[in-house]
Amino acid sequence: xKASLRPRQGAxxxxxxxxAPELLTPALEELETARxxxxxxxxxxxxxxxxxxxxxxxxxxxxxxxxxxxRAGLETVFKREDLLHxxxxxxxxxxxxxxxxxxxxxxxxxxxxxxGQHGTATAMIAARFGMExxxxxxxxxxxxxxxxxxxxxxxxxxxxxVTAGARTLKDAINEALRDWTASLSTTxxxxxxxxxxxxxxxxxxDFQAVIGREAKRQWRREFGGLPDVVVACVGGGSNAIGxxxxxxxxxxxxxxxxxxxxxxxxxxxxxxxxxxxxxGLLHGxxxxxxxxxxxxxxxxxxxxAGLDYPGVGPEHAxxxxxxxxxxxxxxxxxALAAFxxxxxxxxxxxxxxPSHALAFVLRARESGELPAGAxxxxxxxxxxDKDLETYFALGRSPVRDRP
Amino acid sequence: MSHSALSAVLADxxxxxxxxxxxxxxxxxxxxxxxxxxxxxARLLExxxxxxxxxxxxxxxxxxxxxxxxxxxxTSRAFELLGRIAExxxxxxxxxxxxxxxxxxxxxxxxxxxxxxxxxxTLLVTDIPLEESVPLRRACRRAGLGHVELAGPLTPAAxxxxxxxxxxxxxxxxxxxxxxxxxxxxxxxxxRVAEVAEIVDVPLCLGFGLSERSQIVRAFGAGAGIAVxxxxxxxxxxxxxxxxxxxxxxxxxxxxxxxxxxxxx
Numbered sequence: 247x248k249a250s251l252r253p254r255q256g257a258x259x260x261x262x263x264x265x266a267p268e269l270l271t272p273a274l275e276e277l278e279t280a281r282x283x284x285x286x287x288x289x290x291x292x293x294x295x296x297x298x299x300x301x302x303x304x305x306x307x308x309x310x311x312x313x314x315x316x317r318a319g320l321e322t323v324f325k326r327e328d329l330l331h332x333x334x335x336x337x338x339x340x341x342x343x344x345x346x347x348x349x350x351x352x353x354x355x356x357x358x359x360x361x362g363q364h365g366t367a368t369a370m371i372a373a374r375f376g377m378e379x380x381x382x383x384x385x386x387x388x389x390x391x392x393x394x395x396x397x398x399x400x401x402x403x404x405x406x407x408v409t410a411g412a413r414t415l416k417d418a419i420n421e422a423l424r425d426w427t428a429s430l431s432t433t434x435x436x437x438x439x440x441x442x443x444x445x446x447x448x449x450x451x452d453f454q455a456v457i458g459r460e461a462k463r464q465w466r467r468e469f470g471g472l473p474d475v476v477v478a479c480v481g482g483g484s485n486a487i488g489x490x491x492x493x494x495x496x497x498x499x500x501x502x503x504x505x506x507x508x509x510x511x512x513x514x515x516x517x518x519x520x521x522x523x524x525x526g527l528l529h530g531x532x533x534x535x536x537x538x539x540x541x542x543x544x545x546x547x548x549x550x551a552g553l554d555y556p557g558v559g560p561e562h563a564x565x566x567x568x569x570x571x572x573x574x575x576x577x578x579x580x581a582l583a584a585f586x587x588x589x590x591x592x593x594x595x596x597x598x599x600p601s602h603a604l605a606f607v608l609r610a611r612e613s614g615e616l617p618a619g620a621x622x623x624x625x626x627x628x629x630x631d632k633d634l635e636t637y638f639a640l641g642r643s644p645v646r647d648r649p
Numbered sequence: 650m651s652h653s654a655l656s657a658v659l660a661d662x663x664x665x666x667x668x669x670x671x672x673x674x675x676x677x678x679x680x681x682x683x684x685x686x687x688x689x690x691a692r693l694l695e696x697x698x699x700x701x702x703x704x705x706x707x708x709x710x711x712x713x714x715x716x717x718x719x720x721x722x723x724t725s726r727a728f729e730l731l732g733r734i735a736e737x738x739x740x741x742x743x744x745x746x747x748x749x750x751x752x753x754x755x756x757x758x759x760x761x762x763x764x765x766x767x768x769x770x771t772l773l774v775t776d777i778p779l780e781e782s783v784p785l786r787r788a789c790r791r792a793g794l795g796h797v798e799l800a801g802p803l804t805p806a807a808x809x810x811x812x813x814x815x816x817x818x819x820x821x822x823x824x825x826x827x828x829x830x831x832x833x834x835x836x837x838x839x840x841r842v843a844e845v846a847e848i849v850d851v852p853l854c855l856g857f858g859l860s861e862r863s864q865i866v867r868a869f870g871a872g873a874g875i876a877v878x879x880x881x882x883x884x885x886x887x888x889x890x891x892x893x894x895x896x897x898x899x900x901x902x903x904x905x906x907x908x909x910x911x912x913x914x
Contacts, residue, residue, distance in 0.1 A: 254780040265749050267705040268778045268812075269801040269822055410711060411701065423704045428826030527749040527776065528702070540724040541754030543701045 251525075253532055256444025258564035266443040266530040270423070273430035276350065278445040284349045285342075285452070293345055301374065302337045303330050304456065308464045308623075313591035314604075319611040319618070323473070324626040325461045325489060328596065334628030335457060335485045336367035340436060342453030344371040347434035354378040354433040358422045360387055360415035360481070361552030361599065362394025363628055364438030369403035379403035382421040384413040387551045394632050412545040415481075415555045419529050439482025440559035443530025447559050454488025461623060462492045473623035475500045475616060479602040480520065480573065481553035483562045485627035494570060500616075503562060504606045506548030507575030517546035519558040520566050520573040528557040534566070549578040549636070550598035552628070574615065580605035582642065585630065590645035597628035598636075654770055655742045655795065655817060658692050659852055663869040665911050666744065666854070668695040668879035670713040671730045672722025674890045678899065679717075682886075683734040685900045689907035693742050695856075695877050696734065696769075698727045700748040705775045707829030709880035712887055724751050728767045735768020742770040744797060744854075749777045757785045761792035771795035771817045779812060786815055797854075801825060802841055806848050813849035818875065821845055822857040823868075829880045831858035839871045846872025862910055878910055 253263025264274060284290050298304040306326040315322045327335035340357075347355060355372050357379070359365030365381040372379035381398055385407045388395050398405050411417040419442075426435040440450040458476075465473055476493050478486035480503035493499045508516030516522065519534050526535035528543060536544040536556040548554045565571035576584075584604035589595045596604060603624050610616035630637075658664055667686045671679050683694055699717035703710060722730070735743060745764055752760040752774055764772055772794050777785055779798055789796040795817030800809055802825045813819050823838040824831055838858070846853050855868050856877035865876045885906045890899040 251784065254783065263781050264778065265776050265781055266778065267776050268799040268804065269705070269825060271778055271808075272801075272803040410715075416702065420702055420704050424707070424827045427705070430825070525753075527753050529704075530776070532753070535750070537750065537754065539754070541700075541751040542718070542723075543750070 251532070256448060258447070258561045259567055261532050261560035261563040262444060262447060263532050264443040264530060265527045265532060267427065269427050270430070270443070273426060274443055274445070277449070280346055280350050281445050281449050284346060290345065290349065294342060297341055297345070298338070298456070301331060302341055305460045306330060308461060308468060311592050314588055317587055317591055318608050320607060320616060320620055320622050322607055322622045322624055323465070323469070324624050325457060327457060327485065327625060327627045328594070328629035332363070332367045332370055333631060334363040334367070334597065335454060335488060336364045336438060338456055338488065339438065339450050339453045339484060340364070340367040340371045343434065343436045343449065344375055344377065347377070347436070348375060350434065352432060352434040354380070354429065355436045356380045356382070356422050356425050356429070356433055357436045357438060358382050358415065358418035359438065360384070360418070360554055361550065361597070362387065362391040362398070362632060363552060365403070365405065366394050366397050368436050369398040369401035372403060373401045380425070381405045382408050382418040382425070384408045384415060384418050386413040387415065387418070390636055391551055391632055393635065414551065416543065416557070423529070439484040440487045440561060441482045441529060441531060441533065441557055447531065447561055450484050451487045451491060451561060454484050455491040457485065457488040457625060458490060458492030461489060465623060469621070472496055472499050474498070474620040475502060475622045477502045477504065477603045477607060477622055478625040479504050479553060479599045479627065480558060480562060481506070481517065481550070481555050481599065482557070483559035485625050487559055487561055489625040490565070490571060501565065501571035502606065503571055503573040504602045505573055505575045506550055506553040506602055507577040507580070508547040510577055511575055515547040516575065517548045517554050517556065518575040519556060520562060521575050525563070531560045533560040534558055534563045549581065550602065552597070552599045553602065574606060576602040576605035580609065582637070582640070584608050585637065586642070586645045590647055594626070595630035596626055597630045598633045600625065600627045654740065658742055659874050661692070663874050663876070664692045665865060666693040666695045666875050666877045667691050667882050667907050667910070668697060668746070668877055670697045670699055670710065670717050670883060671727040672699055672717030672720055673713040673883070674716050674886050674899070675720055676722060676726060676730055678890070678896060680730055680733045680737060681900055682903050684737045685904040686907045687738045687741055689904040690911040691741070691907055693744065693875060694734070694738065695744045695746060695879065696731060697746040698724065698748070698751055700751055703748060705827055707827040707880060709830070709884045709887070710828050713883045724755065728763050731769060732767040743768060744771045744773060745769045746773050746775060749774050752785065757788035758791065761788040761794045765792045765794050769794060771797050773797035773799060773820055775799065779808070779815070800845065809845060809848045813851050816851055818852040818854050819845070819849045820854045820856055823855050824858045826857070828857050830860045835864060835867070839867055842868055842871040842873050862913065865910060866913070882906055
């Protein structure tokens with residue numbers, strides 16, 4: 247059975263592929279050709295490196311976190327993607343794809359967004375490159391991420407509310423795919439995560455892989471050797487695959503992806519696709535999805551709009567199947583507590599998304615999910631400004647750990 | 650019904666194929682609508698299974714799918730309704746339009762067998778294109794179900810030939826975009842129909858955007874053997890049906906709309 251299910255294009259084991267309507271085939275083939283022929287050229291690499299330094303703000307530092315580490319009982323170091331332009335790792339991908347789109351002669355960018363980070367990043371690069379930008383965003387996400395909507399509009403993007411389904415990320419991707427089907431001759435679909443039909447999972451991964459390459463080099467120089475564990479949150483999975491990529495061949499390094507456990511895995515209200523999903527076809531790929539017994543896609547839940555997605559990048563499904571990476575979940579409550587702990591112990595206000603990864607590290611020693619003495623590299627993939635409004639509305643009390 | 654029934658129907662000349670979404674606006678009424686369409690002269694029907702994420706469909710069919718899912722039409726229920734339609738409309742080939750995850754979830758073999766048992770003649774899986782459809786086609790072949798591939802305005806000639814080689818008929822989307830009624834652009838579309846009809850050696854089905862008899866006549870003239878009318882008819886459901894008391898109004902209105910597409914004058 248498994249052999250027959252192996253996708254014919256862009257496979258990661260039995261996952262991946264190009265399960266998109268035929269009308270998108272010309273656009274996907276054009277993109278794959280560009281990925282193979284333009285991305286590896288010296289001209290493209292030079293442009294990408296220059297812009298990554300001058301506009302995105304690469305390289306980002308590694309930051310050791312002694313007070314957080316003491317709290318967790320595990321030595322933890324952060325890769326500071328929260329310091330990138332726009333406040334999240336999303337800038338790496340939008341820069342790469344927008345450059346590629348420009349080389350392909352496309353003048354219009356469309357994108358989906360959940361938390362608004364990818365939409366904001368797309369709006370920013372479109373402004374810099376003088377391209378038109380249209381962002382599809384679920385109506386529910388527009389409510390919970392209002393500041394990001396304003397930021398996108400400020401950068402000159404048009405934000406189109408999506409009212410179908412649960413009005414979140416999944417529905418925004420559907421709408422962007424519909425737009426692209428009609429507009430592919432002028433338009434590049436700047437997909438924000440390492441999911442979707444081939445070649446998107448590879449394209450996005452390759453633009454995000456700079457995170458892991460840099461971190462590995464920095465760790466060697468600053469601490470020597472390799473970390474024992476690399477941890478990242480997983481929604482669609484682009485920041486996680488970005489930091490994992492360089493460590494996949496290093497068998498001594500454990501890779502842990504943390505999914506949104508929402509109100510708890512047994513509540514049915516979560517977005518833990520790898521932990522609790524089953525194989526299916528969603529948004530162009532065979533991957534793990536949250537679905538019912540007959541294949542209708544279920545509505546996920548997470549306090550983090552950026553992780554609120556019923557699918558996941560197919561390479562993660564493969565890394566899980568082969569056992570190379572392990573995937574766990576952290577609940578909304580655990581993530582909020584971790585958000586408070588990092589703010590109070592290190593003066594870094596993280597986004598709700600990496601707060602899930604932080605939550606895992608905070609509990610891992612006690613739960614036995616990580617051994618004592620493990621040195622952890624955590625991808626701090628975004629800063630929390632966008633979540634402050636939501637956080638304050640919860641009426642929680644911050645952590646007070648000093649006299 | 651085997652897919653050879655399709656050749657029998659097409660031997661009598663080109664055919665209009667009304668499209669409906671199973672379970673829209675209610676399970677029973679979708680069966681009655683199929684009967685009304687055949688009563689109005691339809692010799693083929695296109696039947697869409699409701700799915701939560703219909704990425705190839707425009708607003709009209711999305712709304713129909715939502716009505717259907719809200720009414721509780723699961724895939725099992727959809728198969729049951731399909732079986733009732735096949736019984737109600739004997740001799741009418743039924744082409745299924747299904748999204749890949751519904752087929753993948755219960756297994757390609759199982760889906761194809763259930764489709765044949767329920768009376769389907771052919772199957773088009775919207776988001777499983779040629780390269781990825783190998784196991785699906787094998788399952789269809791084993792079950793005796795015709796397989797249909799989708800083509801578009803930009804599909805090159807060589808690829809059209811490859812699609813035709815594995816299809817009972819080629820389903821050509823007349824416009825680059827999602828399903829839905831279009832204004833204008835018909836001349837270019839007719840030119841494309843004529844071009845594709847020259848290339849493929851199986852019947853050519855034209856869909857996406859058709860809403861008037863005059864367009865259909867011209868499409869047949871250009872070489873289409875089947876003309877699917879989807880969004881236009883599905884919109885009739887949304888327009889005519891609000892409460893259960895609208896059932897008769899819906900069925901007569903739907904039948905009349907189908908008749909206008911089929912008969913001249």
